[in-house]
Amino acid sequence: MGFGRFDDEGRTYLIVKKEGGDFEATEQKISPFQFLTPIDFRCIYAIGLNYRAHAEETSEEIPRHPMVFMKAPTAIQNVGDPIVLPRFLRSDKVDYEGELGVVIGRPCKNVSPSEALSYVLGYTCVNDVSARDWQREKGGGQYCRGKTFDTFCPVGPCLATADEIPDPSKLTLRTFLNEEIVQESSVSDMIFNVPTLISFLSGSTTL
Numbered sequence: 001m002g003f004g005r006f007d008d009e010g011r012t013y014l015i016v017k018k019e020g021g022d023f024e025a026t027e028q029k030i031s032p033f034q035f036l037t038p039i040d041f042r043c044i045y046a047i048g049l050n051y052r053a054h055a056e057e058t059s060e061e062i063p064r065h066p067m068v069f070m071k072a073p074t075a076i077q078n079v080g081d082p083i084v085l086p087r088f089l090r091s092d093k094v095d096y097e098g099e100l101g102v103v104i105g106r107p108c109k110n111v112s113p114s115e116a117l118s119y120v121l122g123y124t125c126v127n128d129v130s131a132r133d134w135q136r137e138k139g140g141g142q143y144c145r146g147k148t149f150d151t152f153c154p155v156g157p158c159l160a161t162a163d164e165i166p167d168p169s170k171l172t173l174r175t176f177l178n179e180e181i182v183q184e185s186s187v188s189d190m191i192f193n194v195p196t197l198i199s200f201l202s203g204s205t206t207l
Contacts, residue, residue, distance in 0.1 A: 007033060012036065037155045038103075044075070046143075050192055068201065080157075083151050096177065098183050101155060102197075105120060117168075122160050128153065129147075129152040129153065
């Protein structure tokens with residue numbers, strides 16, 4: 001099953017695609033609407049330098065443990081809404097990063113990798129927008145400043161439930177800029193896979 005949300009004249013609606021079904025065209029007409037994020041998020045954990053090809057490309061050492069940082073809830077943005085470029089703390093190096101979003105569906109604490117996927121509600125698309133200068137030379141040695149400006153985390157618009165994607169490592173991520181593919185990678189290239197990351201994060205924090 002998959003679902004998404006949209007806003008039409010101040011009212012929020014839920015779109016649901018049932019298992020084995022498909023969307024069908026109807027004669028009903030609706031006014032233009034705004035896609036919303038598939039759910040409301042209270043916390044966003046992200047992992048830096050987690051693709052082998054990227055680490056090799058930048059000559060970075062493969063990390064021994066996941067490099068965790070957080071994005072503020074105020075960074076969340078609806079797909080299609082503007083990404084606001086920083087002007088007060090100015091950045092001229094804003095970049096895109098297409099990522100796999102993993103949404104946890106129930107309280108998750110101290111879980112093993114073997115049971116981690118049973119806590120997943122579903123998967124969605126995330127743009128981990130980054131101000132490279134504030135992430136690196138101006139960031140004081142940590143990623144948070146350059147990654148968590150307001151609007152720097154467009155999410156969605158849809159969420160595919162976990163039953164639709166039993167093995168996320170088989171997914172391919174593609175990022176488009178003006179209809180051109182600018183990033184393409186396989187989730188199987190992750191240094192720390194999804195179950196390992198869920199287990200690692202749950203060891204310190206209830207997800």
